[in-house]
Amino acid sequence: MRVYVPLTLSGLAEAYKTGELGAGPLLAYAVTPALREWYLSDDIEELEYAALNRAALASLRLLAADSGTVRRRVVAAVDVPDGAAVADPDRALDPAALGEVRVAGTVKLAKAAAVHVDSDDAVEDVTAAVDALAAADGGDDDAQFVVDGAEDHELLWFATQEIPNLVGLGG
Secondary structure, three states: OEEEEEEOHHHHHHHHHHOEEEOOOEEEEOOOHHHHHHHOOOOHHHHHHHHHHHHHHHHHHHHHHOOOOOOOOEEEEEEOOOOOEEOOHHHOOOHHHOOEEEEOOOEEHHHEEEEEEOOHHHHHHHHHHHHHHHHHHOOOHHHHHHHHHHOOOOOEEEOHHHHHHHOOOOO
16 A cells, blocks of 8 residues: 655655654555545546645645754655555544544655655745644635645655655765
8 A cells, every 4th residue: 555654854864864754653644535535536646646745735734843844845655565554533524634544563764665855946835835834724714825835836756766865865
């Protein structure tokens, strides 16, 4: 099963050093029944893209919690065994939890298929989105518009071999 793990560049650097995205339960996003119902599509690529975008929003929240990290959203696409990622049935109808799963056990970075990261030209809009996030959560429509502006930037695809260069450890 493919899951999308929200990170920051500093979190990706730590994962690269330790070889692990973290010990479970780890928050991730996947194509869940609730996401399928919400998105109204049977196209698996569209559904996975929706799960990736949900993880990108979660990455934005991680950026808001860590003022010292570069303002670029990061999502690791990781393959885990079927059954390792479980949606919380109590949150299935919560729009904020669409696609959300918890992955039990340790998730090895070696299981990552790819990493998705904002380009440098997204930093200004992502920074504005981080600054507007609390107001958007409070119902401010103008702030929500700013948060949505970060989604206008497509995350770039990187092979896992490129992680050292992404986190500044490459030669």
